[in-house]
Amino acid sequence: MQTLDWIVLIGTLLTIVIYGTLKTRGSKDVQDYVRGGNSSKWWTIGLSVMATQASAITFLSTPGQAFHDGMGFVQFYFGVPLSMIIICMVFIPIYHRLKVYTAYEFLENRFDLKTRSLTAILFLIQRGLAAGITIYAPAIILSAVLDWNLNYLNIIIGILVIIYTVSGGTKAVSITQKHQMAVIFAGMFVAFFLIISYLPADITFTKALDIAGASGKMDILNFEFNLENRYTVWTGLIGGTFLALSYFGTDQSQVQRYLSGKSMKEMQMGLIFNGLLKVPMQFFILLVGVMVFVFYQFNASPINFNPATDNVVLYSSCIDDYRMLQAEQQQIFDEKQVIVQQYSNSNPSKENIKALQKINQKDKANREAARIVIDEAAKEFDTKIETNDKDYVFIHFILNNLPRGLIGLLLAVILSAAMSSTASELNALASTTSLDIYKRNFAEGKEDAHYVRATKWFTFGWGILAIIIACVAYLADNLIQLVNIIGSIFYGNVLGIFLLAFFFKAIKGNAVFIAALITQTIVVIGWWFDWMPYLWLNLFGCALVMTIAFLIQISMTCNERTVS
Structure with missing residues (x-):
């Protein structure tokens, strides 16, 4: 700066x-x-x-x-x-x-x-x-x-x-x-x-x-x-x-x-x-x-884009393993230069494409190995460190x-x-x-x-x-996912309440209120036990609150008729 x-x-x-x-x-x-x-x-x-x-x-x-x-x-x-x-x-x-x-x-x-x-x-x-x-x-x-x-x-x-x-x-x-x-x-x-x-x-x-x-x-x-x-x-x-x-x-x-x-x-x-x-x-x-x-692909990059990871590994017993992975990262980069240059200087053949895919898979595997080493180093100091570096790539x-x-x-x-x-x-x-x-x-x-x-x-x-x-x-694993996960836990339930309000005049407040409480509890449990990808929680919560509200309203209506 x-x-x-x-x-x-x-x-x-x-x-x-x-x-x-x-x-x-x-x-x-x-x-x-x-x-x-x-x-x-x-x-x-x-x-x-x-x-x-x-x-x-x-x-x-x-x-x-x-x-x-x-x-x-x-x-x-x-x-x-x-x-x-x-x-x-x-x-x-x-x-x-x-x-x-x-x-x-x-x-x-x-x-x-x-x-x-x-x-x-x-x-x-x-x-x-x-x-x-x-x-x-x-x-x-x-x-x-x-x-x-x-x-x-x-x-x-x-x-x-x-x-x-x-x-x-x-x-x-x-x-x-x-x-x-x-x-x-x-x-x-x-x-x-x-x-x-x-x-x-x-x-x-x-x-x-x-x-x-x-x-x-x-x-x-x-x-x-x-x-x-x-x-x-x-x-x-x-x-x-x-x-x-x-x-x-x-x-x-x-x-x-x-x-x-x-x-x-x-x-x-x-x-x-x-x-x-x-x-x-x-x-x-x-x-x-x-x-x-x-x-x-043409410029060297760190093995992990979060700069805080280096400081953790530097003072741990994992330093030698980490340096070996860094050396391997440099070797992968050198190999990549040859492959990328061949790819860009010719009409790419299947062999060129496979070679590029293979070297990038090797790069990805090496970065994953580095994440494991960083996690082990963090455990030595009983500290938490973000090893998923997606959020640090662009700022780096x-x-x-x-x-x-x-x-x-x-x-x-x-x-x-x-x-x-x-x-x-x-x-x-x-x-x-x-x-x-x-x-x-x-x-x-x-x-x-x-x-x-x-x-x-x-x-x-x-x-x-x-x-x-x-x-x-x-x-969390990725910040943009974290925000959407938090929203997905609550949004389906809320949307279902509004859809009931817009389109189903027979459903009354008591049925919706009880259904919303039950639904939110079930959705939180479903998220906690990973029943489905988080985006589907929106549809699940919406459908669930509407279904439960219908069932409760039918039950209440039947009870009222019985009493009368």
């Missing part, structure tokens, strides 16, 4: 925070603070929805996912466009007609207060955890590669977000997210073109794609119907659609983004814009990761290859993404706590100014809690 990088990084972040604070301060009523005065245009809604979902985890983990496993992860998002159409046709007209402030307000109108409160609490649990992770994800990675204090980073990111989110509410979040997305898109495009320019002169973009394809990184579509495989076309279209329906249609962090629209048409156009752009955006981010993979490339100034820009991209997602989450958590829990259960009939103050205090409280969660969290 050079002085210019610090100037770019700090300048970008402070500009966003100060602009968002000054532009939106002074909200006096709930309409203005929670729904942004219903002044957002469709492009603001679309970018805000996209920024809420595209956290720092997206820009850190997704390229690393592609580096290791290829483009197949894009199938996860295939359900998003379909879900956007359904939400525009079903959810938005109802929300707009009822003029609700939160998604869960509709459930009280349809069922009862306890169902509204339970659904809001389910949202608060999963989104509260996710808020901590969206702060923690970039903080732990930046702390590892830059040797910054992890807890200080958690606190800095959290405080920056709290400042403008408390000040301006929904409007501050939407306005700042437009600028954050501009920074994010600019940074990712710059990184992509720089990677291409860093390849050898005779390696065109087409040849780079050929090398990636021969290495199995361009296998995008998998039509196999296999529950053991997390990423297939069917998983994305079925499980992904149910996850996206629940996330964009019932999660207040997203619903609040489009409820701020000037009209129903603006809300719908904003979501369609997001649906059209989401898959191409994720495809592009994954392609950046694939190009990083191609870059490291940035810090070791980009020119001065651009390092600061890409770090600003990562932190801007963290701030934008966290701001949406805090804003939604506070609105839900204030209006769905506090107002309806503890403080009805107060003036608007009271609820605005309460929402600001809840924003501050959730921000502090998110920082605390970030400070005590620990990395």
Whole structure:
């Protein structure tokens, strides 16, 4: 990190925070603070929805996912466009007609207060955890590669977000997210073109794609119907659609983004814009990761991209084994240079392709052996270390290859993404706590100014809690998967409740409330014992709560008839 990088990084972040604070301060009523005065245009809604979902985890983990496993992860998002159409046709007209402030307000109108409160609490649990992770994800990675204090980073990111989110509410979040997305898109495009320019002169973009394809990184579509495989076309279209329906249609962090629209048409156009752009955006981010993979076919890379692993192994009894693996890694790289050069200088034959695949499999096996050694070294010191380095691949490339100034820009991209997602989450958590829990259960009939103050205090409280969660969290296998796993545990149940409310008028509040409690318990058990890939939990939870609610309602109706 050079002085210019610090100037770019700090300048970008402070500009966003100060602009968002000054532009939106002074909200006096709930309409203005929670729904942004219903002044957002469709492009603001679309970018805000996209920024809420595209956290720092997206820009850190997704390229690393592609580096290791290829483009197949894009199938996860295939359900998003379909879900956007359904939400525009079903959810938005109802929300707009009822003029609700939160998604869960509709459930009280349809069922009862306890169902509204339970659904809001389910949202608060999963989104509260996710808020901590969206702060923690970039903080732990930046702390590892830059040797910054992890807890200080958690606190800095959290405080920056709290400042403008408390000040301006929904409007501050939407306005700042437009600028954050501009920074994010600019940074990712710059990184992509720089990677291409860093390849050898005779390696065109087409040849780079050929090398990636021969290495199995361009296998995008998998039509196999296999529950053991997390990423297939069917998983994305079925499980992904149910996850996206629940996330964009019932999660207040997203619903609040489009409820701020000037009209129903603006809300719908904003979501369609997001649906059209989401898959191409994720495809592009994954392609950046694939190009990083191609870059490291011609440039040496560490055996593990997490720099903290070297420090653990260095003082352990495993150091000799680790150095042997590092020496073997260098030998593999030297062999790879010959094979890749032969591949790129000729029309690839089956032998060329097989040789490239074989050397990359050897590389993968050597890295896996290194992970095992690192785990053994960590056990000696009774410490935990993240050996799965997917989340560190892209940041390693940035810090070791980009020119001065651009390092600061890409770090600003990562932190801007963290701030934008966290701001949406805090804003939604506070609105839900204030209006769905506090107002309806503890403080009805107060003036608007009271609820605005309460929402600001809840924003501050959730921000502090998110920082605390970030400070005590620990990395999972892959951060982007962790967030989606947390969502999948709760989203199917919540979506089922909303579908019952929309389409099945015979089902009453008591049946839904009991069914939701039973379903959530079963889904948690199913996740714990790994009954199915996590994306299918969305469909499972949705179908289960609807089935149980039907059975309970039939039983209640029969009992009522018997009594009468």
